[in-house]
Amino acid sequence: MSDGDDDALAAVVEKPRAEVATEQLRAEGVYDDRRKVREYGPESVALPVTTAPADTDVLEVVVQTDPELRGTTLPDLLAERGWTDAEIERAPGSWAVIGSVVLVTLEDCPREAELGDALLELHGEADTVLAHEGVDGERREPDGRVIAGDPSTETIHTEHGTRYALDLRDVMFSPGNKAERARMADVIAGEAGPTVETDREGPERVFDMFAGIGYFTLPMARAGAEVTAAEINPTAYRYLIENAVLNDVQDRVEAYRADCRDVEVSGADRVVMGYYDAHEYLDDAVAAAASGGVLHVHEATPEAELWDRPVGRIEAAADRAGRGVEIEGKRKVKSHSEGVWHVVVDARVA
Template identity: 90%
Template structure:
């Protein structure tokens, strides 16, 4: 879309800042989705805008004399490459752009390299297409391979102002949990949900930060937004690669003073009387006894689980109640949410439980 004078404008930024700047330009309402992001020299890119940005920091604003239009859809781009209707039907219907990497699940998709090239054309801000083939083991290690673009898979992803450095071939990142990550920051900021009512805690004293135990911290999925919102977080992570990025990301987001990180099994970290426990792992129920013992009376445990639909909500709630009963404590269920489909007939859910 041209500006008021009919010019095709673009904001020039350094390549590492492209995702952050794009998010800021969208927030300003001046980002132009109809045109491609293109390189502007060896170290910068030109982000298409409908007007000169007033709030986003950019190197300069330039006029594009021959702007490149963005392909309308992936099927359109595949058709241009000679794909038949039957082949297009086998192409993925969804994917995620994480920093400079397009993460996609292929299943039985044909012509992988051509698909990768089309996705790079569709997303000019991306450099790499990575085929995701699952996550395995207690350390949640991804299985993936590059199918197009730059073989480098280390990037910085920005989400609601939180910056995540990661290598997608070494550590997992779930785009579908985006809303829940934002929600946990809002919980800490007091924008949603009831306050934690424990003596001397953040719920009763606005000047005292909430103390949070993030039992499966990863690269800081929940730790970082909660710390940025004002919580003091004890973060446990057993995977060495994820732990390294957790430390790096605390510094990257300037919350290193609010994050106490341990490379350890969360059951081996001595934590007690915290206001909140986050259990962001599908098999979290195996660690419920640890969570219940760590949370103060009146504190909240957020339990993630992959639950068959036929067992909603009896199984996750029942497991929490059993753990509380083993500890001689009571439980009040304050919230329960479907996050996303985990697999056919199975939901990723979160239950918020106040332990008394």
């Protein structure tokens, strides 16, 4: 790379935000895995990016005059195995390491076994490569198959101090939601908004309507909240219970294996709706929220309908209940598919 090359851009962030900012930059599609992260003064780091980020908060964007490349890359390892340039072009450009499992989407990638071996060589901490092939049904059950390494896909994944036990062949886990999981802990700790505005004293009361294995339940409980968690998938529910114990928050998590609409909750300070079709459950969420409580509503929204569709759905649900609502935050979490964004809207219910 030459001095001033656009490929040598870096986004400067505070050190405590480096992990979350990296995930946000990955979700935005601008993080550059080819270069190393560099210190930028005593309290910040420079994260390599391919272009200036549009959705991630950074202190500044700088040009690195002496960028430092990482070591061996996946294309290098595939070339050593005799892959042609055309075959390497068809190899995945991104993947995630979740505990001891490399999770990768193959699409039309050739020579799957060789790709899996190369990924295991690249990530010495991993034991298994699992090809992700989508999620099915209301219970959000993943499809996947092992293409290299240990056939076991059960693991323990740790992020921001929260430990998640799971089997990636049985339950879903979205690496791109990492920053949002961290944010939900921060709102409970009072380090991010919106704050709750209820008169009740004591720990915040949270209703997690689609708890899964504890994606949001666990970090929020670890931050001090009391969480009522509903999960309809029996396998995910089993891991939810196990993970509450694993993180020593079992006394702050009340879990139900049930459709969230069948769990009676009222006066919740926060209602978390971490499901793309959460709008179908908005009437129940509004009913569960305390006056001054906050809904955190997830949706997969076409670019052309940002932010009218998700906000309109929330306002309509509040209107049906005869309650007011104020939109306090709108966030893009990650790209869901071509032209569609996974978003979160924070809405305060009167």
